[in-house]
Amino acid sequence: MAAVTKTLELHLVDPNAHKERKLRETRDAYQQALQTAFDADCTTQSAANDVVVEYDLSGYAKNALKQYVPQLCGDSYDASELHDIDDHPVKFTNEGVQLDHHPQNHYEWYAKIPHHDDYHLWLPAAPIPEQRPWLEALHAGDAEMGECRLLERDGTWYLHVTATREVETRSAADTERTPVGVDIGDAALATVCHRDERGTPTAPDIYSDEASQIRHLRKTYFTATRRLQRRESERIIEEYGDSLWERIDQIIHRISRQVVERAQQVDNPVLVLENLQYIRETTDYGAFMNRRLHGWAFAKLHAQIQYKATEAGIPVATVNPRNTSKECHACGETGTRPEQTTFRCPNDDCWVTEYQADVNAALNIADRYRGGESQPQTDRNSGPKAAGDDSATDGASLTGPQDSYSEGEPRPATSGTYAS
Known part of the structure; x- marks a missing residue:
């Protein structure tokens, strides 16, 4: 058996104006905390904690920052400055994001995005089709979730989820199937x-x-x-x-x-x-x-x-x-x-x-x-990480708050749990 890690991409589908505003608030607060902690040259988690604790972020985002900033300021990267702060995704430790599955709904997958410690956002999430087996494995408990990242590209929000699972390895000689x-x-x-x-x-x-x-x-x-x-x-x-x-x-x-x-x-x-x-x-x-x-x-x-x-x-392959x-x-x-x-x-x-x-x-x-004519199943996101965009995978363990909903966002029933 061997451990295989992939990054799964989910498109967060059309958040309403309220949720769009909350996503932007989370991103802006995270990037401000990142810049401030970096400018303060926080080379330890304790020093980073003293800075990020003041920001209106969930504990999952703060814990990710407490690990990431010392890497930037210390021996891992020793960065002299932060380039393109607006491009830095919001990182959450592994217990921050949750996935739920409702096959009866038009959008089967839903993601819980931490906003701050007493409020979270549930959003429909559309996966890349060939990555669905990994989502199924995460949902069934057969894969372990690692760090998650929230980012915006051209007005569209995405969630990147790191997943690790054990797979059986076979000899390279097993070619004729x-x-x-x-x-x-x-x-x-x-x-x-x-x-x-x-x-x-x-x-x-x-x-x-x-x-x-x-x-x-x-x-x-x-x-x-x-x-x-x-x-x-x-x-x-x-x-x-x-x-x-x-x-x-x-x-x-x-x-x-x-x-x-x-x-x-x-x-x-x-x-x-x-x-x-x-x-x-x-x-x-x-x-x-x-x-x-x-x-x-x-x-x-x-x-x-x-x-x-x-x-x-x-092995699994697909054909036209x-x-x-x-x-x-x-x-x-x-x-x-x-x-x-x-x-x-x-x-x-x-x-x-x-x-x-x-x-x-x-x-x-x-x-x-x-x-x-086979088309072997591959992950379009596999490959080396982008330079300067590395961080710890697991993050510190913490007990997060229970799921919550604002008074203006009751959990709908007729269109499926968590549907917008």
Whole structure:
């Protein structure tokens, strides 16, 4: 096992005027405290504490400053001046920021940003698609959060979260792998299939019953929500919604675990998925189907499979999803789907006439990896840190205040916890 650390980027989505003002207050106070402590040449945490304690910041930001300033003034950097103070992000020690997940909402992820010791801001957060497995690992407790940074670029706010997790290392000689294709869809939540050593498709795993269960749960949720909204029963809506979506989460966790267990039965496997970002950005099935696709939490299942596979030491790759459900896995001809679960090949010379559509897609996904079209999962933010922008990872341990909300910001119920 080896420890791997990545920096995750979350876009803080459209804060309202009140929260925008609080974010700017936090940034301005932090930068003023940083400049003052640096000008005072605080080479020890004690000296830095005497300066930053006077500023209206959370203890998490103050503790980060108490570590960062001595590094700037001391042997770590020995900086003669602070360049571009406005570009310095607000740093929080590892216990300051919290992440929450609500898959029933349009924005599934929420971040708690400390403002000062008795007030915090909850904001919707949109992650980079390929980094979702790391967020899932943080939420499940399988990765450890390190230092977090709040910054603004061109009027948009971002949160950078450092995450560390243990992954199993494999020998560099393990290069020839058996691709296991995974098709995530609507009729079947997941379909898993691969070819044996003779190239023959193996018996697939098709999770269509689970798709029906989630369809039923979602329909029940939206029907009940409309009824309860008419009665203004917000507390019941929130409690009922949390319970129902917990059941959906359990289904997704179970399927992702079983997908990885299927791959573990294969010699030297690689799990192959469709490139989710490509699907999200280029596919438009109309308002109804787009809602269904979001409701199926494609990204969530995709991420769960990835991070569970990583824990099991199984590599994950993605391929271009274009026409995986339309091409015949045997001859490559473009066919039709007269029904959701049926693929029909038009090639009279092909042994395939009709085939299970999702299995056909899973085989095409696996074959594209075999044909060299794979796009290994990478972190676009990995690499060396920018010069002069280094700091301690963990920070001092402290007990932070409980979550709080201003009188003007009640926690909403009908649109999901923490939603703006």
